[in-house]
Every structure is written in C-alpha cells, then in structure tokens.
Amino acid sequence: MQNNRSIQIAPSAKIIGHYPIAEFLERKVELVRQGVTVYDFGPGDDPIPLAKVITDALRNGLSDQSAYPLVRGTVELRESISQYLKRRFSVSVEHKEILPVTGSKEGIYHLPSLLIDHTCPRRKVLGPALAYPPYVKGTIAVNAEYVPLQGGPEQEYLIELSEVPASTLNSAALVYLNYPHNPTGAGCSLDYLRRQVEVAHKFGILLVSDECYADIYFGEKPPSVLEVTKDGVLAFHSLSKRSGLTGFRSGFVAGDAQIIDSYARVRNSIGTAPPEPIMLASVAAWNDDAHVQERRELLVPIRTRCLEFFDELGLEYLKTDATFYLWAKAPNGRNGREYADSLREKGIFVSPAEFFGEGSDEWFRVSLVLPVEECEKAFELWRSV
Numbered sequence: 027m028q029n030n031r032s033i034q035i036a037p038s039a040k041i042i043g044h045y046p047i048a049e050f051l052e053r054k055v056e057l058v059r060q061g062v063t064v065y066d067f068g069p070g071d072d073p074i075p076l077a078k079v080i081t082d083a084l085r086n087g088l089s090d091q092s093a094y095p096l097v098r099g100t101v102e103l104r105e106s107i108s109q110y111l112k113r114r115f116s117v118s119v120e121h122k123e124i125l126p127v128t129g130s131k132e133g134i135y136h137l138p139s140l141l142i143d144h145t146c147p148r149r150k151v152l153g154p155a156l157a158y159p160p161y162v163k164g165t166i167a168v169n170a171e172y173v174p175l176q177g178g179p180e181q182e183y184l185i186e187l188s189e190v191p192a193s194t195l196n197s198a199a200l201v202y203l204n205y206p207h208n209p210t211g212a213g214c215s216l217d218y219l220r221r222q223v224e225v226a227h228k229f230g231i232l233l234v235s236d237e238c239y240a241d242i243y244f245g246e247k248p249p250s251v252l253e254v255t256k257d258g259v260l261a262f263h264s265l266s267k268r269s270g271l272t273g274f275r276s277g278f279v280a281g282d283a284q285i286i287d288s289y290a291r292v293r294n295s296i297g298t299a300p301p302e303p304i305m306l307a308s309v310a311a312w313n314d315d316a317h318v319q320e321r322r323e324l325l326v327p328i329r330t331r332c333l334e335f336f337d338e339l340g341l342e343y344l345k346t347d348a349t350f351y352l353w354a355k356a357p358n359g360r361n362g363r364e365y366a367d368s369l370r371e372k373g374i375f376v377s378p379a380e381f382f383g384e385g386s387d388e389w390f391r392v393s394l395v396l397p398v399e400e401c402e403k404a405f406e407l408w409r410s411v
C-alpha cells in the first residue's frame with residue numbers, strides 16, 4: 027500500500043505538540059541508560075503512597091460489568107464533592123453546579139471550545155504569562171489568541187485585571203487565574219479574587235480559577251473563587267495533588283449552573299468522564315481529609331530541607347506557603363535554562379521558567395518530590411555547579 031504524503035497536519039497541532047518538558051526529559055532517559063544516577067526535581071508527581079481508604083474503594087469498585095461512565099458523574103460523586111466544598115470553603119454547591127472531569131488538564135484543555143468558535147466576536151483568552159500549558163494549548167486548538175498577563179516576582183505573580191486595557195477585556199471570552207500558582211507557588215487572598223470577579227463581571231468574561239493546589243498548603247488555607255460567587259465563574263479542582271491520584275485522572279469543575287450545563291452537553295460528545303471504579307475511589311478521596319493532612323505533613327521536611335539548601339547557596343527564592351513547588355532564581359544573573367542545563371549534566375533535573383511561558387527568565391522550579399535522603403545526595407552534586 028502506498029503512503030499518502032499529502033495528508034495535512036494543522037500547523038496548530040505542531041504548536042500544541044511542542045512540549046519542552048518532554049524533550050528535556052529525553053535527556054534523562056539517555057543519562058539513566060549511561061548509568062548516571064538521576065535526581066528529578068521536575069515532575070508534579072509526588073512519591074507518597076496512596077491512602078488505604080482510596081485503594082480499598084477502588085478494589086471494591088471493580089465489578090464484572092462495564093458501562094460507559096455518566097458524563098455528569100454519579101450522584102454519590104457529586105454529593106461527595108458538594109460536601110467537600112462545604113467542609114473546605116463553607117460554600118453550598120448543588121449537584122447541577124458540579125461536573126466531573128477526567129483530570130483537570132482535560133477539562134481545562136477542552137473548555138475554550140465551549141466559549142469560542144470562528145463566528146464569535148470575543149476571541150481572546152487571558153491568563154498568566156507563566157502558565158500551566160493547557161491554558162495556552164486549549165486556546166490555540168480553537169484558533170483563539172492567548173494573551174499572557176504579566177505579573178512578575180515584584181508583584182508576587184498576581185495579575186490585576188483592572189490594569190488590563192479595556193479593549194483587551196472587551197474582546198476576551200475567558201480568563202484563567204491559578205492560585206496557588208504553578209510554577210511559582212504564589213498565592214492570593216479572597217479580596218484579590220473579589221476584585222478580579224468584579225472586573226470579569228463588568229466585562230462579561232468567564233473567570234476560571236484553577237484551584238488544583240488548594241489543599242497543598244503550609245500556612246493559611248488558600249481561598250476559592252466559589253467563596254465570592256458562583257455566577258460567571260468556574261473553579262477547577264483535582265485529586266492529583268490533594269490525594270496524589272495523578273494516574274486516576276479525576277477532578278471536577280464547579281460554578282455557574284448554566285455554564286456547567288452547557289459544558290456537560292458538549293462533553294457528551296467528547297464522551298469523557300472518569301470510569302466508574304475511579305468515581306467510586308474518588309468519592310472515598312473527597313470524603314476523607316485525614317490522608318490529605320498526612321500528605322501535607324510528609325512534604326514539610328522535604329520543603330524545609332530544600333529551603334535550607336537554597337539559603338546555604340545564597341539563592342533568592344519566592345516566599346510562598348503552598349503547592350509542592352519552590353521558585354528560585356539562578357545565581358549571579360545566570361539564565362534559568364542555562365543553569366538547569368548545567369544541573370542536568372550532573373543528573374539533577376529542575377524546570378526553568380521558559381517551560382511555562384514568558385518572563386522571569388532567570389528563575390526555575392524545584393518540585394518537592396524526592397525524599398530527604400535523595401535530596402541530600404542531589405545537594406552534594408549541586409554544590410559543585
């Protein structure tokens with residue numbers, strides 16, 4: 027059979043397919059093959075074993091029957107999420123205001139297709155300049171324009187929508203906020219969220235708050251936009267960080283009932299929802315707060331030790347108290363990518379700012395995903411870079 031060489035691939039697919047983190051990690055595989063010990067502070071995947079209450083629920087959830095999962099989720103799942111939101115943020119959220127997602131990445135990536143097509147006058151998506159990649163990639167997928175909003179270390183990575191020109195706000199369909207912020211760990215206050223909601227309401231923009239790290243905190247509990255309102259907003263949450271269930275692909279989006287209903291209808295065509303046994307395990311995860319507290323406690327010594335090491339090296343870093351990321355500045359005015367490359371040659375992997383977008387070029391992210399003993403071995407090598 028002959029290959030048809032004229033099959034077209036969309037240029038946007040090439041941009042979407044460019045994932046620098048994946049390319050960087052190819053070097054890791056190469057180093058491991060050469061027998062080099064690798065210390066990977068790159069991923070957002072922690073090594074803490076899963077809670078028994080969750081794995082038991084998963085095992086019990088397996089049956090000898092299989093059915094397509096409900097796109098709107100089971101009643102039990104939505105109830106467990108509603109109860110979680112009540113316990114954690116003191117908000118009342120009804121079942122019709124909740125939709126499960128197959129990991130928040132998927133839910134975020136598909137969201138722009140709900141709001142923007144080629145006939146729409148508003149074709150801009152606003153979001154952080156240093157961003158979780160699906161905000162940008164999902165925007166490109168619908169041929170819309172992502173407008174990166176600066177908010178550098180001087181502003182502690184807070185974006186003020188009131189400072190964005192009215193012409194931009196008038197042509198925006200949605201805005202992403204992400205606090206606690208990946209990659210910097212920056213947080214925000216409820217007052218900050220109130221101010222942003224006010225601007226979003228005034229300009230008719232859907233405000234999407236990605237609250238994936240809401241339960242990974244070491245100081246004050248991060249707020250949710252749902253504490254301000256449900257009108258014209260969505261909040262994304264995930265079990266990947268709260269419970270370490272990255273491989274389960276389970277999260278939810280909650281907020282404006284009308285938007286949730288429209289999104290559920292669209293998602294019937296995508297056909298995506300966590301499989302039923304995962305929904306059952308997710309019920310156990312949202313219902314239980316003890317394992318989340320234990321996970322936070324396990325992260326504390328790793329975080330403390332990494333910060334002590336930064337102090338020893340005299341590295342500048344952002345003072346934050348949430349997420350399992352630390353955001354530090356390469357020494358002596360060095361470029362973050364160049365510094366990360368030097369570390370990589372020693373087998374130490376960190377993520378330079380350029381993996382996440384524009385600005386803050388001297389900075390890099392360290393994930394708190396290695397046990398303290400592994401960190402100590404990595405620090406021995408790091409001191410020589």
Ligand SMILES: Cc1ncc(COP(=O)(O)O)c(C=O)c1O
Nearest residue numbers: 070129130131158208238264266
């Ligand atoms: C800011 C942010 N949002 C969402 C996610 C996605 O989480 P999930 O595993 O639920 O897709 C991540 C994962 O790293 C993240 O950093």
